[in-house]
Amino acid sequence: MKTYSGKPVFNGIAIGQIQILKKEKKNVFRNHVEDVEQELLRMERAVAEANEQLQKLYGKALLEVGESGAAIFEVHQMMLADLDYQESIQNIIRTQQVNAEYAVAVTADNFADMFAMMDDAYMKERAADVRDISERLISVLTEEEKEEVSAKVPTIVVAEDLSPSETVQMDKSRVRSFVTRYGSSNSHTAILARTMNVPALIGLDYEEEIDGKKAIVDGFKGELIVEPDEAVLAEYEEKAAQEEAKRLLLQELKGKETVTLGGREIRLYANIGGISDLQSVMQNDAAGIGLFRSEFLYLEKDTYPTEDEQFKIYRSVAETMAGKKVIIRTLDIGADKQIGYFGLEKEENPAMGYRAIRICLKRIDVFKTQLRALYRASAYGNIGIMFPMIISVNEVKRIKEIVEEVKKELTADGIAYGDVELGIMIETPAAVMISGELAEEVDFFSIGTNDLTQYTLAIDRQNAKLDDIYDAHHPAVLRMIQMVIENGHKGGAWVGICGELGADLTLTDTFVEMGIDELSVSPSCVLPIRKKIREHE
Numbered sequence: 001m002k003t004y005s006g007k008p009v010f011n012g013i014a015i016g017q018i019q020i021l022k023k024e025k026k027n028v029f030r031n032h033v034e035d036v037e038q039e040l041l042r043m044e045r046a047v048a049e050a051n052e053q054l055q056k057l058y059g060k061a062l063l064e065v066g067e068s069g070a071a072i073f074e075v076h077q078m079m080l081a082d083l084d085y086q087e088s089i090q091n092i093i094r095t096q097q098v099n100a101e102y103a104v105a106v107t108a109d110n111f112a113d114m115f116a117m118m119d120d121a122y123m124k125e126r127a128a129d130v131r132d133i134s135e136r137l138i139s140v141l142t143e144e145e146k147e148e149v150s151a152k153v154p155t156i157v158v159a160e161d162l163s164p165s166e167t168v169q170m171d172k173s174r175v176r177s178f179v180t181r182y183g184s185s186n187s188h189t190a191i192l193a194r195t196m197n198v199p200a201l202i203g204l205d206y207e208e209e210i211d212g213k214k215a216i217v218d219g220f221k222g223e224l225i226v227e228p229d230e231a232v233l234a235e236y237e238e239k240a241a242q243e244e245a246k247r248l249l250l251q252e253l254k255g256k257e258t259v260t261l262g263g264r265e266i267r268l269y270a271n272i273g274g275i276s277d278l279q280s281v282m283q284n285d286a287a288g289i290g291l292f293r294s295e296f297l298y299l300e301k302d303t304y305p306t307e308d309e310q311f312k313i314y315r316s317v318a319e320t321m322a323g324k325k326v327i328i329r330t331l332d333i334g335a336d337k338q339i340g341y342f343g344l345e346k347e348e349n350p351a352m353g354y355r356a357i358r359i360c361l362k363r364i365d366v367f368k369t370q371l372r373a374l375y376r377a378s379a380y381g382n383i384g385i386m387f388p389m390i391i392s393v394n395e396v397k398r399i400k401e402i403v404e405e406v407k408k409e410l411t412a413d414g415i416a417y418g419d420v421e422l423g424i425m426i427e428t429p430a431a432v433m434i435s436g437e438l439a440e441e442v443d444f445f446s447i448g449t450n451d452l453t454q455y456t457l458a459i460d461r462q463n464a465k466l467d468d469i470y471d472a473h474h475p476a477v478l479r480m481i482q483m484v485i486e487n488g489h490k491g492g493a494w495v496g497i498c499g500e501l502g503a504d505l506t507l508t509d510t511f512v513e514m515g516i517d518e519l520s521v522s523p524s525c526v527l528p529i530r531k532k533i534r535e536h537e
C-alpha cells in the first residue's frame with residue numbers, strides 16, 4: 001500500500017483501477033520527399049480530416065457538457081485553420097523538402113514556445129491547444145488512433161494533464177475519478193469532475209508503476225491510496241456507501257421548501273459559470289441562480305463576444321430557469337482572470353488593480369454591449385443584474401445612468417425588455433462601511449466572501465502559502481456580514497451571500513440568525529444546505 005498526496009478539486013470517494021493516460025510523444029521522423037506538391041496535398045487532406053474530427057467532437061461535447069464546454073473545439077478548429085500555422089507547415093515542407101508529419105511537429109514546437117512565452121495567462125494556455133491540434137494532425141497523417149480511455153472496469157484516470165479532446169472522448173460511464181500531475185482548480189480536469197460529480201485531485205506526483213493497480217481516491221483528504229490493504233479498503237468501501245446513502249437521502253429533499261422550523265424561508269440559489277452547469281442546477285433543485293459568472297463567456301473566446309452571442313446565452317438560461325430568478329454578474333475580469341484580447345497591461349498588484357467594474361466603467365462600449373444583451377434577455381425570464389467590486393456610491397450612480405441610457409436605446413429600437421432587479425456585490429471593506437448609503441441605490445446586495453475575506457485580511461486568495469491563514473471565519477469577516485445584512489435591510493435591499501462561505505454548513509445557522517435572505521452556492525451544495533436550514537429552530 002502506498003499513499004500519494006495531491007490537492008482535491010472536487011470531493012468524494014472513488015474506488016477503481018488506475019489507468020494512466022500516456023501521452024508518449026509520437027516519434028516523428030524527418031524524411032526527405034521528392035514530390036513536394038504531393039506532400040502538400042497529403043497535408044491538405046489531413047487538415048480536412050482533422051477538422052471533421054473536431055466538428056464531431058464539438059457535437060459530442062455539446063450534448064455531454066453544453067456549449068461552454070464544447071467551445072474549445074471551435075477554438076481548435078479556428079487554430080487549425082489559422083493561416084500563419086498552415087503557412088508555417090507548408091513552408092517547411094516546401095523549403096526543406098520534408099514529410100508533412102515533421103513539418104507539423106516543428107511548427108507545433110515553434111508555436112507552442114511562442115504562446116508559452118507570452119505574458120498572458122490566456123495565451124499561455126493556447127500552447128497546450130496548439131500541441132493538441134498538431135498531435136491530431138500527426139495521428140491523421142500516420143493513420144494512428146489517439147490513445148483513448150475506454151475503461152471496461154471502474155477506472156481512476158491518471159494523467160500528466162487532460163486536454164479537452166481527451167476528456168470528451170472518454171467513456172465516462174466507467175470513470176470514477178480524475179487525478180493529474182498538473183492543472184489548476186479551474187483546469188479542464190476540475191471542471192469536468194465537477195460536472196460529472198466525481199472526485200478529482202491535481203498536483204499529484206505519481207510514479208508510472210501505479211498503472212493498472214487497484215486504488216482509492218479520497219477527494220476529502222486529497223489522497224490516492226494505491227494497493228490498499230484489506231482493512232483500508234473495507235474502511236473506504238464503508239465510507240463510499242455512506243456517501244452514497246447521504247446522496248440518496250438528500251434526493252428526498254428535492255421539491256421541498258427551504259424553510260426553517262420557525263417558518264422563515266431562505267432563498268437557496270446556485271452559482272454557475274455557463275449553460276453547461278444548468279443540468280446540475282436542475283438536478284439539485286436550486287430555486288434560482290444567484291451568481292452567473294458571465295466572464296466565462298469572455299474567457300472562452302478569443303475575441304469579444306457579440307451582443308447577439310451573449311443575448312442567446314442569457315436568454316437560454318432565463319428560459320431554462322422558467323421564471324425563477326437568474327442573477328447575472330457583469331464582466332468580472334482582471335486579477336486572476338486575464339483575457340488576452342482586452343490588452344490589459346501587466347500590473348504590480350492585479351487584485352487591487354484594473355479589474356471588474358473598473359474596466360466596465362472605462363470601456364463603456366464593452367459594458368453597454370453586455371447590458372443590452374442582458375436587458376434583451378430579460379424579456380424571456382426573471383433576470384437580475386449585479387455589479388462586482390463596488391467601492392463607492394458614485395460608481396453605482398454612474399452604472400445606473402448607463403443602464404438608463406441602454407434602456408432608452410432599446411426602447412428607441414423597439415426592443416422589449418422586462419423588469420430587472422439591480423444589485424451590487426459586497427466584496428470590499430469600503431462597500432461594507434458605506435452599505436447603508438449603497439442600500440438606498442439598489443434592490444439587493446450579494447456578499448462575495450471570497451474577495452471580501454481577501455481584502456479584509458489583506459491576504460491574496462491565490463497565494464497557496466497563505467492558505468492556512470486565509471480565514472473566512474475571522475470575526476472581522478463575520479461582523480462585516482452582519483453589518484451588511486442590517487444596513488441592507490434598513491435601506492430596503494435584500495441581502496444574500498454568493499461567495500464560498502455561503503456553502504459552509506458550520507455557518508448556516510449563524511447566517512440564518514443574522515437575517516440572511518438568500519444563499520447562492522455550487523449546485524452540489526444546495527441539498528445539504530436545504531437540510532441544514534430545515535433543521536434550524
Ligand code: PEP
Binds near residue numbers: 291447449450451499
Ligand atoms: C467572491 O468574491 O466571493 C465571488 C463570489 O466572486 P469571485 O469568486 O468570482 O471573485
Ligand code: MG
Binds near residue numbers: 451
Ligand atoms: Mg469576487
